[in-house]
Amino acid sequence: MGGRTMEWAARANHLGGLPRKLVITAVGTFAKVVANLLNTTTVHNGDTLIRLVRSRPAGVPLLTVSNHMSTLDDPVMWAFKGFPICDAKLARWVLAAEDICFKNTVLSYFFRIGKCIPITRGGGIYQEHMNEALDRLTNGAWLHTFPEGKVCQEDAPIRRLKWGTASLIARAPVTPIVLPIIHHGFEKVMPENYAFGRRPPVPLWNQEIKIVVGEPMEFNLPELREMALSQSRDSSFSSGQWPRNILGGLDEAEQKCLYMTISDQIRTTLENLRNFSKSYAKAEQ
DSSP states (O other): OOOOTTGGGGSTTGGGGHHHHHHHHHHHHHHHIIIIIISEEEEESHHHHHHHHHHOOTTOOEEEEEOOOOTTHHHHTTOSTTOOTTOTTTOOEEEEEHHHHOSSHHHHHHHHHTTEEEEOTTSOTTSHHHHHHHHHHHTTOEEEEOTTOSOOOSSOOOOOOOSHHHHHHHHOSSOOEEEEEEEESHHHHSOSSSBTTBOOSSOOOSOEEEEEEOOOBOOOHHHHHHHHHHHHTTOOOOOSOSOSSSGGGOOHHHHHHHHHHHHHHHHHHHHHHHHHHHHHHHHHO
16 A cells, blocks of 8 residues: 555644644634525534534544535534634544545645545555544544545435445544434535536535534444354355454454444434434424
């Protein structure tokens, strides 16, 4: 695997931390304008997210997971009232598509100082930048992922999740607090097919954004590993290409069964939250 793209720019002490502060503050201000001035944003259970971002136990990582409605989801989903979006120390790390956010040196530098980790689609869950994401969790940081892996603007059930997020949960030395989030409205603020099959040049306005924060998920990893061991005996999941020195020597079939089980739990939770958000929205009308 290759090295990590512009890792030096992602360090907290890069140029005394000033570029990061400037970018996080500027992007946070832009997100606040989009969320609260141009559009109307309502959040359910936002206090849970704020509490976990500000004051979770020392050394315990936070992993937030959500559906992916538009290229604006991050950062605008963090711009609701009361959230410390302009605080560079508290800001999330986020997995970002390499082919969109890291097209050239300028973009790469901008997104790197904005705490984005480039992910190569199709590069597999053991690509070098996933190891960087794991390092962030190991250090107790907050990481956000879009486990569906790509934007989906239809009002449809959560699709089968990529296994990368599950692998991070299973591999982290301290199991992260996993917080599910569902949102609606970003598909109207930044529609993929606005004119001539392209996105609008600027975010649209007078739309309603709704964000529903769930409750932290529990993962009993020893139990899930046992399940994976028994399930893998009946599977033909092995291609012989996955490393065996991961997760205490689980073979490829066992790893895949474990990741599939964790992914299914997350997907079910997100889908339940999506259904709750619909009924919650109806009750408010």
